[in-house]
Amino acid sequence: MPEGLRVYVEAIPGTPLPHGILGSPCTTVRDVAEDDIHELNGVEWKALGCCPVLHWPDPCEDESPGDESPGPPPQKEFCRPATEHASPITLYGGTECSAMGWTYAEARAHVEATIALGEQHALEMAFWRNTLAMVAADVTPAAGPVPIAQGVAALEGCLAQEYAGVGTLHVPVGAAALLGCCNLVREEPETGALRTLAGNCAVIGSGYSAVNTGPGNIPAEPGTAWLYITGPLVIRRGPLDVIPDRPGPSVSIRTNDRKVLAERTYVVGTTCTVCAVQIEVSS
Template structure:
């Protein structure tokens, strides 16, 4: 068939990864209401369950003939104030204003945000929370296998928190989790769970940064895994800049290019200890 003018058809729609931080069914995600909009500046709370419950040795149970020890003091701990800081994600569309209307630019920006915001939230959470607060459990000998890494992280969580937590895995390392049956899909919720019952988030944004504690980048052939408590995510409304009432402001008169921006703010909260370990992805 001879070459001719191309026909314009519908764009190819995308679907965000199902087990990312916004798609994982073990993540609590809700939209803030107009009355709660101030929460997008940041929130704080008193941590629950971060102080361990302990067994008490009753001195009356001392075997006959032995001197009973003095009654042990029962330990108390003060709950810590935890917080979540805002993570603002955005997507912008730019093209010559000639043949590119405001509505087309707006549609482009909104579509890019809808498909890419999960990636951006994961990267923002790794950059501002995971890598900043994690305890590095990588042994002196270097990276562990991915199965060993998951075991170390789950042990860390179990010692500091009594509930179900969240394993954070870069998408580039996700396939290795199937080699040792480290994850299984919950048939009722569709979430990915470890044998211990912890939930797993498979994040493209984690792969994009792949940084460890204090922002340490992973060497080629390695990846940073994290574990936290459960996740509660607050999501703000989408803002389009400029809005439709100021559509003319989207055009730069100097070069006649049109720009439209779509953005929104998230707060990703978790609780108690954050642990990290470096694993091999290409031994």
Template sequence: MPAGLRSYVEAIGGTPLPHGILGASCTTVTDVTEDRIHELNGVEWLALGCCPVRDWPDPCETEESLGEESPGAPPVKEFCRPQVEHAAPITVYAGAECSALGWSYEEARQHAEASLALGEQQALEAAFWRTKLAMDAIDLTPAAGPVNIAQGVAALEGCLAESYGGVGTLHVPAGAAALLGCCNIVREDPATGALRTLAGNCAVIGAGYSALNTGPGNIPADPGTAWLYITGPLVIRRGPTLTIPDRPGPSVNTRNNDRRVLVERTYVVGTTCTVCAIQIGVCS
């Protein structure tokens, strides 16, 4: 068939990964209403669940109480001062640019909105990994080097359990996700669709995590390795989308007749207590 002019069709749509950071099954995502819009500037709170809850031994049942000598000073109950935690805003955006002669304002706006809807989860994951996970983590990687994924998950869950008694969140790069099925490390909860470990922690599989794959301090992973993190539960505040400019006129650069439309959204991602990290091998 002879070559001819190509037909213009609709763009190929897509769907964000179902177990990403915005998956409703693993995180609490709240749309911020107008009366609470100030929360998108960042939030702080008193940590809950990070202070240990201890058992109180019965002094009448201790070995010291059986003797005739004085057992010394009586035991004292300990108190814990909750720490103030905080979460900073993360703004993600998508911009569309084309000649104003071939693109209307509405077409540019729709394209930017569709781009944001498809890619905002990946961008949010990358930003959260870079600014929170990699900056606050305790590195559990042994001196001998990376471990296999089952050993890595076990170490992370142990680290979290020592400081937080609730259900936590395992953060896994998409490039290492297939390895989770090798040892039945995670299973899909039929009721919620969430991926959970045997201990009950939820797993987020992130394309944005895979794009960075850095360790504590944002040091790039060595070839053939990946980083896993674990945190407490995630609470995400999501702002409305903003279109800039909000009308056709200012979207055109009169110097070159190009049209630009930007769509952005602000998130605040909060988690609690300890962040732990470990490096795993992804090659046999």
């Protein structure tokens, strides 16, 4: 084996997982312009699709006896839409190095690449902890965790009770391989989206797998995982801020170290309901 000084080369590039929360065709990502970032403070809206569409009975089908009082005429029901909201999630990455070793341009390029590779993972972790695990209804049977096919069926049934549109299944990477055992999802050739037989989308997240907590953020028991289902996702993505934006302030005159920070704010919204189920991932 040759000996001597190692040669400095470029970093090994990486690619975020294709079916994560930012890469999946199942989610709508909207970039917020730098000159209008008010939406990044959080948003609220009137829920759409959570109010039921009801059946009005045909009066000719009334089989009540004619000699009895029919009672008051039926009244049509009205639903008051709920006000929903989504709060901001700010993600950041920081690079620190010796000012003698890296230029500002190199440090900035490194932290920007760090964000590009890792922000999907971090956003999945934050959305799971702050939203999914905090508001979900647990549909796990009293007997305990279930096989993944039974879990997906329970989640889709839970969503269908509240929402008639296409929903989003949230699956940790650690359980994703099990989706193929029963052909629970298929990949659409045209869009690349993963869909269940019912038509709901599936997002598979490495950040989900890193957290893997149930409602209330209680950690999953060994050999189990949590799945969630929601309505559709709309993600507002802010511009990437790099601090400082010039070389001078990036260097500490006390330590002669260079620090460059990059951060971005997201607002992740979903609608109507969130359901959770605990599944078996090993026997």
